[in-house]
Every structure is written in C-alpha cells, then in structure tokens.
Amino acid sequence: MMRSVRKLVLALATVALMAGPAFAVDLTMYYPVSVGGPITKVIDGMIADFEKENPDIHVKAIYAGNYDDTRVKALAALRAGEPVQLSVLFSIDLFELMDQDVVVPFDDVVTSDADQQWLQSFYPALMENSSASGKVWGVPFQRSTIVMYYNKDAFREAGLDPNTPPQTWDEMVEMGKKLTKRDASGKVVRWGLHIPSTGYPYWMFGALCMQNDQVLMNGDGNTTYFDNPAVVEAMTFWRDLGGKYGIMPEGTINWGTLRQKFLEGSTAMMWHSTGNLTPVRESAPFDFGVAMLPAKKRPGSPTGGGNFYIFKKTTPEERTACLTFVKWMTAPERSAKWSMATGYIGTSHDAYATEALTTYCNDFPAAAVARDQLDYATAELSTYENARVKKLLDDAIQAVLSGQDKPEAAMAAAQKGAERILKRYR
Numbered sequence: 001m002m003r004s005v006r007k008l009v010l011a012l013a014t015v016a017l018m019a020g021p022a023f024a025v026d027l028t029m030y031y032p033v034s035v036g037g038p039i040t041k042v043i044d045g046m047i048a049d050f051e052k053e054n055p056d057i058h059v060k061a062i063y064a065g066n067y068d069d070t071r072v073k074a075l076a077a078l079r080a081g082e083p084v085q086l087s088v089l090f091s092i093d094l095f096e097l098m099d100q101d102v103v104v105p106f107d108d109v110v111t112s113d114a115d116q117q118w119l120q121s122f123y124p125a126l127m128e129n130s131s132a133s134g135k136v137w138g139v140p141f142q143r144s145t146i147v148m149y150y151n152k153d154a155f156r157e158a159g160l161d162p163n164t165p166p167q168t169w170d171e172m173v174e175m176g177k178k179l180t181k182r183d184a185s186g187k188v189v190r191w192g193l194h195i196p197s198t199g200y201p202y203w204m205f206g207a208l209c210m211q212n213d214q215v216l217m218n219g220d221g222n223t224t225y226f227d228n229p230a231v232v233e234a235m236t237f238w239r240d241l242g243g244k245y246g247i248m249p250e251g252t253i254n255w256g257t258l259r260q261k262f263l264e265g266s267t268a269m270m271w272h273s274t275g276n277l278t279p280v281r282e283s284a285p286f287d288f289g290v291a292m293l294p295a296k297k298r299p300g301s302p303t304g305g306g307n308f309y310i311f312k313k314t315t316p317e318e319r320t321a322c323l324t325f326v327k328w329m330t331a332p333e334r335s336a337k338w339s340m341a342t343g344y345i346g347t348s349h350d351a352y353a354t355e356a357l358t359t360y361c362n363d364f365p366a367a368a369v370a371r372d373q374l375d376y377a378t379a380e381l382s383t384y385e386n387a388r389v390k391k392l393l394d395d396a397i398q399a400v401l402s403g404q405d406k407p408e409a410a411m412a413a414a415q416k417g418a419e420r421i422l423k424r425y426r
Contacts, residue, residue, distance in 0.1 A: 024056040025321040030074040030087040032067045032142075032306055038278075042341045050328050057321045066199075067093075067306060068387070078102060078313060085314050086322045088306040091129035092382035092390075094137055095221040099384055103309045105135035109319050118327060121348045123371075128379035130307055132221070138307025139326050140347040141338075144274045145301040145370045145377055146207050148294070152287040154179055154190065154268040165269075165291035169211070169237065172269075172294045176247030179268035192247035194267040195238065199255025201397045202381050202390050203304055204271060207293055208234040210300035210378055216393075221383040222425040226393060226415035227408075235407040237296075239400050251402050273304060274370035277343025281364070290366035292373045301373055302380040305344065336360075345370050383418070384425045392417040 033039050040063050047059045064070040067090040074087045089097070097103045110116055119136050126140040152162035158178040166172035176192025183189050195204050206216050214230035217223060225231060242250035262270045263283050271293065280288065293301050308326045310319060328334065332350035336357035339346040346352050352361065352371060361368040383389045396414040399405040405413075 025058070025317055026083070027057065027059045027085045027318065027321055027325065028077075028083050029059055029061050030064050030070050030077070030084060030089075031061050032065065032070040032088060032090075033063050039342060042338065046329060046334065046338070050325060054324060054328070057324060059325060071096075074311075075100070075102065078311060084311055085318045086308060086310050086326070088141055089138075089309055091126075091138060091140070091143070091303070091305060091307045092380050092386055093309075094129060094132055094307075094382055095384045096386050097309060098132060098137060102312055103137055104312045104314070104319065105137050106139060106310070106323070107135045109310060109323050115323070115327075118330075121350060122330075123345075123347060123349070123374050125303055125374040125377040126345070126347055128219075129303060129382055138309050139330060141306060141308050141326075141330060142275070142342075143303060143305040143307075143345050143347055145303055145345070145373045146204065146271050146293060147274050147277075147301070147369050147373065148269055148271055148291045149262060149276070149280060150269045150289050150291065151262070151265065152289050154181075154265070154286075158268075162287070162289065165289060166294045167292075167299075168294050169296045173241070173245050173247060176241070176245065176269065180247050188249075190265060191249060191267045193241060193269045193271075194248060194253050194258055194261065195241070195271045196255040196258045197238075197252045197398060197401050200304075202393045203302060205234065205238065205393070205397055206302040206378075206381055207271070207300065208238055208296075210302065210376075211293065211296045211298060212237075213297040215378055216381045217379075217383050219379070220425075221386075222422045224383065224389065224393075224415060224418040224422065226396070226418060227412045232407050232411050234296075235397065235400055235411060238397075239407065242401070243403075252398055275305065275342060275344050277366065277370075278341065279343075281343075281366075290369045292369060292376070299373075299376045301377055303374070303377050304380050339367070343367070343370075345374070383422060385421050388421055389418050392421075 043061055047061060064073045071089050071093055074084055077084045106119060122140050126143050130136055130138040130140055150165050155162040160175055160178060166175050179192035181190040209216055209231050212230045212234045214228050216225060241248040258270055259276050261267055292299055310322045330347060332354050335346045335351035336354040339357060340360050346357055351357055381390060392414045396410040400407050400410045
C-alpha cells in the first residue's frame, strides 16, 4: 500500500514538473507602438527576463497600435470586463484617465520609503505629465522630446558647418534656404526642413510655442491659451516656413513617412521624436547629427511619450505585482538598456550614471541630446477631455498650414471650442 502511495506521489510530482511553474498572478498590459524600430522585440525580451526573475508573475503584452488606439482598446477591454491590470498610455491621457476614475495613483500602491524614493527618482520635466492633484498617477517609461535630425553631408554640400546646426529660428530659415536644392527645371529635390503636421501636430506646435516663451495650457488641465498672441505668432511662423521662406513644402507633412523621407535625402533637417534615434542610426546612408530644437525667445520642447498606469479594477495582489513589474522595468540598468535599444530617454539621472549608458553617450553624443533638452522642456498638451481639445488644435493647425484659414481666426476658434469643453472643470 505504501509503495503505491509513493508511486502516486512521484507521478503527480512528475506531472507538475512537466507542466512548469504555476503563475500566482497574471497581468495583461496594453502597449502602444507608434514609432518605428524594434520596440515589440525589446519589450518582449524585457518581459521574458522579468519573468525569469519573478516566476510568480506572468505579463502578457498586447500591442495595440498608436497611443490613441491603445487608450481606446484598453478602456474598451475594461468596460467589457476583460482582465487589464496595467498599460503604457500617453502621458497626456492623465486627466482623462483621472476623470473616468479608471486608474489608481502610485502613491496608493507603494508601501515603503524605498518605493517613495523610487517615485521621486525620475526627471522633474517628465513628471509634469505624470502628476496631478498632489499624486503620481503615471510612471515615465517610453518618454521623449522632439529633436532636430540633420544631414551633415547636405550641410557640407551647402557650404555649412556640419557640426553647427541652427540654434535660432532665424538661423534655421537661413540655413534652410541654403539646404533647399532644386534641379535644372526648378523642381525641389531636397527641402531644407520638414516639421510633421499629421499624427501629432499639437506636439510640434507646443515646441514652437514654448520657443516663443508660451505654453499651451495650465497645470490643472482646465485652461488653454490657444489665442495668446505668442501662440498665434508661432502658428504664423510655422505657416511661413513653407509659404514665405520656401524651405519646407506648403500644406501638411506626414508623420509616418517623414523618417523615410529624411533617410532618402528628401529633406536636410527634420523635427521628430528622439524615439526614432536608433532606427535613423541603423539606416542612415549619410553622416547625420542630432541637435536641440532652435530657439526664438528661448529653447524648448514639450516632453512626449507614454507612462505606466495601473488600473483601478485590480486586486491588491495584482497591484503589488504591477508595482513589482514597473519598478523592474524602470530600474536604472533597464532604463539604460531601453534607451540604447530605442533612442527614448533614460527616465532618471541614475540611468545615465550607469556604466553602459555613460559609455554609450560618450561614444554616440547624439544619444544625450534629448536628455539635455529636458532642462528646457515643459509638459505636453494635456487637459480634461484631452482628445476633444487636442483635435480642436490639430484641426486649427492643419487649416492654417493648408491655407484654409488665417492663424488668428483658427486659433481663436480653437480657443473658443476649448473654453466650451473645459469650463465645467474649473
């Protein structure tokens, strides 16, 4: 009888070993992929490494398109009762997620002094789109600033110093004229500059406005400044880059195809996310540089990208597992690895103090430009009902660039619409 029991126990143990470890907590994470490069492969690799170190937590990543697609799909899954514990969503979704009462502040999840120190370890500029009402609602991860990529070979051809990119609006215009190249028939074969105006036009516009020393909204997310004279002036300048100065095509410029145009030599300078740094480095057939955006009254760029959020509809065990995962993903050595693999910003001073990222930035100084620009950065446009407010501004920008409206009228109309939406949040 005892021999039979021993055989049964041995058989059950063998089956258990063959089945592998049982995960105590399953986490589902929606994740955006809106910039080219090996993002999904990098994230999958990081998750695999995490699960090796934490075999009681299993993380399933669902890649859901761009940031807006990801927010819509994650919230739809929540409403449908599907298990979604955390996501990387737009940092600018903060007020909307708070308003819908679907996320929990990290302050309510952390339990130790070490956790509190971790929450305070991120760059302050990144926390502007991560905190509200005295609490931290999102933890920076896939974060960026806008930088200027420029073709050094084109600079040399135009008689410009390849190591001295434009530092002011005036210099950008003058260099852009020299860099714009035409064939014998007068057709432009290389533009001096491209600033994308689809996808995230409000983001590019936020940079122009900040360079003119004006932000687009207040810190409480309930007031916008779209009709401010400095904002109108910035909009006029963007339009004039094509219509008046002739260094950029008139009309709209596509976000999704711009990197390829730059790599093909169709434009000598482009404004784009630092998240494109690694793909550009791997694919550029020419010598290129990366610089901070040029200044008018001051330098500046809004931050961009995504934060980790923990959803409210989670068990205490799931919240603890989420915190374990987010802390692991944002640890300095992982943040450094992530930055080197993608071009996104290492989100803390400690990440850049690692030997790996220190060496990388010394060997490839372009990797430090987005980080250095954080000293001049501000929050990206974020308000309550942000999708509606953002669309008002995007539509106004594209109306001006396409010649359908004047800057003053378009910005006034956008401000009037935003006032109508936001007044109930004051």
